[in-house]
Amino acid sequence: MKSLKKLAVTSMACAALLGFAATSHAAYQLSDEVKDATPALLQASQIGVKTNVNKDLANLPDKDAILVLSFGTTFQDSRAKTIEATVDAIKAAHPGVKVVTAFTSHIIIDRIKANEGLDIPTPEKALEQLKAEGYTRIAMTSLDIIPGMEYTYKDAVYNLHKNDFKKMTFGTPLMYWQGQEGQDDDITATMQALSTQFPKMGKKDAVLIMAHGTPHPANAYYAVMQDRLNELGLSNALIFSVEGWPHLDTVIPQLKAKGIKNVTLMPLMMVAGDHANNDMAGDEPDSFKSILEQEGFKVDAYIHGLGENAAVQKLFVEKADQAWEALQAK
Template identity: 35%
Template sequence: MRTAVLAVSFGTTHLDALRADIVPVEEALADAFPGCPVYRAFTSGVVRRRLRERQNMHVDSVEEALARIRSDGMGRVVVQPTLLLPGEEYDGLCAALTAADGLEVRAGRPLLYGEDDLDGVIAALRQAYPVGEDTALLLMGHGTAHAANALYEAMARRLRALPGAAVRLCTVEGVPTFEDAAAELAALGRPRALLVPLLLAAGDHAKNDMAGPAPGSLRARLEAAGLRTACVLGGLGRLDGIRALYVRRALQAAGGLD
């Protein structure tokens, strides 16, 4: 029985972020599953529509990708989401996989599925972004109204408890908020902040909400409070340590395959 790999991302309309952040994860999965074709799906219908309209580029939905995999004669598929949390997008993915017919499906977990996953992600980020004693590292995630936002809050607590480390977390649409981050950085008393997207791909949220010139951006708020900032416009998919974690989850999911 032939096996395929399906990499499922939320997606991005920024082609530079697609190439630099999403493609490397897909390539890492291909390396981990030699001889197995790797397919792509985006969960966001808005992203898929905009890519089609603006770039004349088609990306499958999860359902379309599964149908393509069946049509190509595959009998099994290892599905690895590049999602960070088990939130709404993951719930939709699980529903689509449950409804899949004619395929043996093995699904990996998101990057942060539970609190046991926090330390590995934090270690990869600290290794990728070391900072000096005058600089705080501020991670910006997306945030969600879904109960999975509790993982961001748990990560924020874990970061605060790190001995001697000035690493903090905020989110665009959840908690901790930008205001929370500004207050925490002020309390740390470090004059500089390195802003890093806790996002797979550095698209709109990284370029605008985090690093943009508008007064409400994270960078603008911190600079208005007197901090000197620098921004990393690169997503998690560029980091070797993060890609390794996604590959590990896919290999764990495939463990029952012959």
């Protein structure tokens, strides 16, 4: 669009009007030809890493923290190997910095409290506690896969609480940029990272990658993922979803047309929780594994969350780094 251009340096004009600044992968800036931009138009141009500066708190000392936001899981083993391992990697990249984890699923938080006695905060409670402890600048980062409904919840938290702090930034999910206008191609990078866990495949072998799916328009990301897999020469790796599109019955005809006999199922989810263990690989007749076997395929299941993949962990650390760098930017 002619009214938007890539923001490569901090925009002092927009910072003065909106209280935000950006790094090279942070956002877009309205064209200089726009002379009378309203606050709503300026806010709409904030795409990518978001930054808010509350000038009323400018005299407070800098005390920085990172808040890592995840949906969460009640599966303890997977939680340790995925969420906790990724948070540990973020901590290792930021020694000496306070790093706090919050879950967005209130149901999961309640179940963990009841079954394990652990108090994991919601994002709102985590921010309240950080403020009470005197932290004035917060870099929020997300362990979401795409910018769907869960990421929208976290974005709402940012918008509702950004002025509680001297400065707050909010990073992007694992897949956000698609290589447009010189930006990073998060989709290709993630598909490359995902492919490191693929088994060796012959012409009659395929990998079925089970995404969650969403009623949010971000469901369209799955089509882009499939496009990138094809571009990478991984056309025998097919995306389908539990609750969105494409469905399993969308890809089964494609498998048969390709002459596929052997299928490996794996989740495109941060953790290997209920969807991976039951919907995907369960023994019930309506599980995806059972349905594929009924269709004549030999099926193996790779029951590991994306957070166990070292290459994916690295990408999440980079996302946290971007939010942190925006927090440190002058």
